[in-house]
Amino acid sequence: xxxxxxxxxxxxxxxxxxxxxxxxxxxxxxxxxxxxxxxxxxxxxxxxxxxxxxxxxxxxxxxxxxxxxxxxxxxxxxxxxxxxxxxxxxxxxxxxxxxxxxxxxxxxxxxxxxxxxxxxxxxxxxxxxxxxxxxxxxxxxxxxxxxxxxxxxxxxxxxxxxxxxxxxxxxxxxxxxxxxxxxxxxxxxxxxxxxxxxxxxxxxxxxxxxxxxxxxxxxxxxxxxxxxxxxxxxxxxxxxxxxxxxxxxxxxxxxxxxxxxxxxxxxxxxxxxxxxxxxxxxxxxxxxxxxxxxxxxxxxxxxxxxxxxxxxxxxxxxxxxxxxxxxxxxxxxxxxxxxxxxxxxxxxxxxxxxxxxxxxxxxxxxxxxxxxxxxxxxxxxxxxxxxxxxxxxxxxxxxxxxxxxxxxxxxxxxxxxxxxxxxxxxxxxxxxxxxxxxxxxxxxxxxxxxxxxxxxxxxxxxxxxxxxxxxxxxxxxxxxxxxxxxxxxxxxxxxxxxxxxxxxxxxxxxxxxxxxxxx
Amino acid sequence: xxxxxxxxxxxxxxxxxxxxxxxxxxxxxxxxxxxxxxxxxxxxxxxxxxxxxxxxxxxxxxxxxxxxxxxxxxxxxxxxxxxxxxxxxxxxxxxxxxxxxxxxxxxxxxxxxxxxxxxxxxxxxxxxxx
Numbered sequence: 061x062x063x064x065x066x067x068x069x070x071x072x073x074x075x076x077x078x079x080x081x082x083x084x085x086x087x088x089x090x091x092x093x094x095x096x097x098x099x100x101x102x103x104x105x106x107x108x109x110x111x112x113x114x115x116x117x118x119x120x121x122x123x124x125x126x127x128x129x130x131x132x133x134x135x136x137x138x139x140x141x142x143x144x145x146x147x148x149x150x151x152x153x154x155x156x157x158x159x160x161x162x163x164x165x166x167x168x169x170x171x172x173x174x175x176x177x178x179x180x181x182x183x184x185x186x187x188x189x190x191x192x193x194x195x196x197x198x199x200x201x202x203x204x205x206x207x208x209x210x211x212x213x214x215x216x217x218x219x220x221x222x223x224x225x226x227x228x229x230x231x232x233x234x235x236x237x238x239x240x241x242x243x244x245x246x247x248x249x250x251x252x253x254x255x256x257x258x259x260x261x262x263x264x265x266x267x268x269x270x271x272x273x274x275x276x277x278x279x280x281x282x283x284x285x286x287x288x289x290x291x292x293x294x295x296x297x298x299x300x301x302x303x304x305x306x307x308x309x310x311x312x313x314x315x316x317x318x319x320x321x322x323x324x325x326x327x328x329x330x331x332x333x334x335x336x337x338x339x340x341x342x343x344x345x346x347x348x349x350x351x352x353x354x355x356x357x358x359x360x361x362x363x364x365x366x367x368x369x370x371x372x373x374x375x376x377x378x379x380x381x382x383x384x385x386x387x388x389x390x391x392x393x394x395x396x397x398x399x400x401x402x403x404x405x406x407x408x409x410x411x412x413x414x415x416x417x418x419x420x421x422x423x424x425x426x427x428x429x430x431x432x433x434x435x436x437x438x439x440x441x442x443x444x445x446x447x448x449x450x451x452x453x454x455x456x457x458x459x460x461x462x463x464x465x466x467x468x469x470x471x472x473x474x475x476x477x478x479x480x481x482x483x484x485x486x487x488x489x490x491x492x493x494x495x496x497x498x499x500x501x502x503x504x505x506x507x508x509x510x511x512x513x514x515x516x517x518x519x520x521x522x523x524x525x526x527x528x529x530x531x532x533x534x535x536x537x538x539x540x541x542x543x544x545x546x547x548x549x550x551x552x553x554x555x556x557x558x559x560x561x562x563x564x565x566x567x568x569x570x571x572x573x574x575x576x577x578x579x
Numbered sequence: 580x581x582x583x584x585x586x587x588x589x590x591x592x593x594x595x596x597x598x599x600x601x602x603x604x605x606x607x608x609x610x611x612x613x614x615x616x617x618x619x620x621x622x623x624x625x626x627x628x629x630x631x632x633x634x635x636x637x638x639x640x641x642x643x644x645x646x647x648x649x650x651x652x653x654x655x656x657x658x659x660x661x662x663x664x665x666x667x668x669x670x671x672x673x674x675x676x677x678x679x680x681x682x683x684x685x686x687x688x689x690x691x692x693x694x695x696x697x698x699x700x701x702x703x704x705x706x707x708x709x
Contacts, residue, residue, distance in 0.1 A: 354663075354694070355663065355693075357694065358593075358663075358693050358694040359592045359593075361694055362592055362593065362595070362596030362694075363592065363595075363596070365596060365599065365600070365697060366595055366596055366599045369599050369602075369603055378599060381595045381599075382595070382599075385591075385592040385595055385596070388592065389592070472636050473636045474636070
């Protein structure tokens with residue numbers, strides 16, 4: 061630290077000179093003045109850190125000097141030199157901010173002590189200034205950092221692909237990024253800090269409920285993403301996905317934030333995908349149909365050739381054989397048409413009181429002969445628990461007939477001629493009171509690929525003999541009856557199909573109005 | 580002497596038709612319902628020619644064809660494939676089997692896709708037999 065500069069003011073020249081000399085010896089730089097006015101002039105020019113001033117001086121006294129200097133630089137240390145009987149002015153001087161006083165005649169020790177104190181004060185003040193300065197710098201730095209971060213966050217929020225909107229605790233908007241503006245269909249200035257704007261003006265009822273409930277429950281995690289549709293003030297629907305959370309500070313809600321994803325493009329793509337899949341399905345349908353119809357035509361053509369031969373050669377056996385081929389293929393056309401009509405029409409099940417076990421028995425009676433001629437054993441196990449129920453008997457009949465026919469084909473198709481083929485048909489009620497019908501065969505089974513394509517249209521493993529509609533129709537019928545169909549299969553070992561249908565006994569059903577409201 | 584032709588097809592309508600065509604053209608038809616029965620009839624009846632379907636239960640036409648063409652005593656019997664399956668698919672599956680079994684089989688003498696005209700079939704049979 062540089063030596064302190066001391067200004068000495070006294071009207072007695074000898075004292076000034078004496079003090080100046082003794083202080084110089086102690087290593088101080090001194091400047092002098094012989095009256096108050098001159099003192100102020102010198103002070104302004106030299107800017108000393110410490111001022112020693114006599115209190116009693118003509119014209120401008122020490123108190124006056126003190127006042128003026130403090131006005132110029134309040135940090136200057138001013139030591140008052142007092143004589144006898146100056147107690148009052150000394151007190152005034154101290155009140156005005158003098159740092160110390162020494163009595164006349166000035167003693168070296170007293171002066172040294174006073175100067176040391178003044179220097180210590182200056183030093184302390186210097187340190188303090190440094191600290192304060194640093195502190196200010198630090199604060200400035202921190203402020204900059206916070207600003208930088210907040211700018212960064214602002215930028216992040218602004219440039220986010222998701223819409224982001226935040227509210228205060230009264231659900232009034234405080235943040236709304238450009239993507240959110242787009243989704244809301246209003247400008248930032250129309251949303252943020254607007255008196256009449258709150259979440260209810262923009263969010264859907266469900267969204268408002270989700271946020272308010274979360275706030276009520278003190279939920280401190282993101283809301284589950286949900287899909288909904290926002291309607292802007294000009295009536296535009298925007299499909300969106302939203303999430304969000306309630307914001308807390310010290311367990312108190314301070315606001316909410318919502319995130320939005322605009323699903324317009326995704327929805328459009330989804331629609332296009334569905335359309336193109338539909339078109340592909342139409343193509344498949346047409347080619348599948350063409351193939352199947354071609355096979356029927358082959359049969360009809362072959363049949364008519366055989367009939368022609370029978371006619372020209374007058375052979376009754378040929379007439380019979382050919383005619384039966386033709387009739388069979390006419391049957392196939394009419395089945396196909398029937399299937400296509402069923403497939404293309406929405407059909408409501410026609411519920412009536414019927415006995416599921418009875419229908420199962422009927423179906424078995426129908427196929428028993430065919431099974432016998434092909435050495436396939438049919439076993440049935442019907443649960444006596446199952447009573448008359450309100451169901452659509454046609455649905456059960458058709459679905460079951462289809463599954464049993466498939467099971468027989470699976471047996472006939474099995475390359476393993478050693479097997480004793482067997483089809484088991486079982487009925488039961490499961491724990492959730494669903495009617496279960498199982499059709500199990502020990503035929504060829506199927507591989508994974510076949511299993512995957514099983515319920516798709518015009519997929520057939522039966523070459524030209526299947527329409528590829530059977531299982532598809534079965535599934536449709538079962539689903540229209542609010543039921544499910546499932547499969548378990550093992551290549552080479554066999555397949556089990558299980559149908560589950562809602563089962564309501566006739567007695568219960570009759571207590572209800574005839575037409576059940578399903579909603 | 581009239582030639583014996585074995586018709587291997589699981590579809591009764593196709594059998595009736597082919598048998599009638601054969602009878603009308605002075606061949607002696609024999610029938611088999613599937614691949615297994617087909618092989619048995621070939622051995623028992625020693626036909627002069629075989630018409631063979633591809634998609635059949637119990638021993639497909641693909642397998643029976645291989646058996647006929649890889650058996651020294653049977654490989655000279657001409658075979659006409661008569662099927663709804665495209666020749667390409669048939670040859671592809673034969674190629675796969677050839678690679679798998681390490682034994683090549685020649686392409687069939689005739690490969691007719693259903694529906695087949697009676698004249699077309701008779702023509703193919705006569706060409707194969709000469």
